[in-house]
Amino acid sequence: MIRAVAFDVGETLISDERGWGGWADWLGVNRHTLSALVGAVVAQGRDNADALRLLSPGIDIEAERAAMERAGRGERLDEADLYPDVRPALAALRETGLRVIVAGNQTKRAGESLRSLDLPVDAVATSGEWGVAKPEPGFFARTVDLAGVAAREVMYVGDHPQNDVLPAHAAGLRTAHLRRGPLGHLWADSADAQVADWRIGSLTELVDLLRAK
Structure with a gap:
């Protein structure tokens, strides 16, 4: 579950x-x-x-x-950087009672920017804050801790089979490969992507998938 x-x-x-x-x-x-x-x-x-x-x-x-x-040209994120399906999908998942978290290979500054966007999530963390990055097992151990449930009850969603799907699977999480961005499309049909429990083309598809379960 x-x-x-x-x-x-x-x-x-x-x-x-x-x-x-x-x-x-x-x-x-x-x-x-x-x-x-x-x-x-x-x-x-x-x-x-x-x-x-x-x-x-x-x-x-x-x-x-x-x-x-x-020089005033540092890293920043704002609403325009989000894919259009992000807010509605995150909100819909929370409405179903799921705990929703963000955990990626990003800097401390990116973590601050993500939190400033006030996304409908329960927690945000980055590798820069944790001091451990994907695909290291320690990153996924921290992700499970942040989720607050057993590893087998966590789904990790990402576009990169080698950084997301394979190490999350090895850590005991369920996984969804997202066919988005250049790498998500490049490896969509790879053997590594096929390790994922689910393969999706959008976050809207993910919401529909989880609502049906």
Whole structure:
């Protein structure tokens, strides 16, 4: 029985377009170039930050992020970054009595921005706040703790099979692969995505699925 639903952030709840666009502008490169590199390195099984390292060898990403912040070009999220189905789906899931949480590989600043959006969720946490990131087992242990129920009663929803579906499954959670964003579509038919308990094309579909159970 599912009693809690936990959501990834990037390309699950929010579009990553603004974030990567900001990096491209800061580094003085074409946005499409950086976007293509992000897709390429992740498809190779590498950290998406390697795209920044390809463009700027030796880059200190945290130092650059701090410099962007000082220049007034730091990380931020607002309503325009949310996918259209997010608010109604989260609200509908809570109305069914499920505990709804957000837990993704994001910075502390992103966690603050997400909370400022006042989403209809019970809790928000990020890897930057926890000090452990997906796909590490410790991240999913923290997610289960935040959900407040047994691992088998938590559904983790995300677009990335290797970061979301496989490690959540290994940690004993139920999983849903979301076909959204470049990586969600790239791996939609992969063997890794098929490990998911459910494969969905939208959060509206997820609501319908859980209401039917």
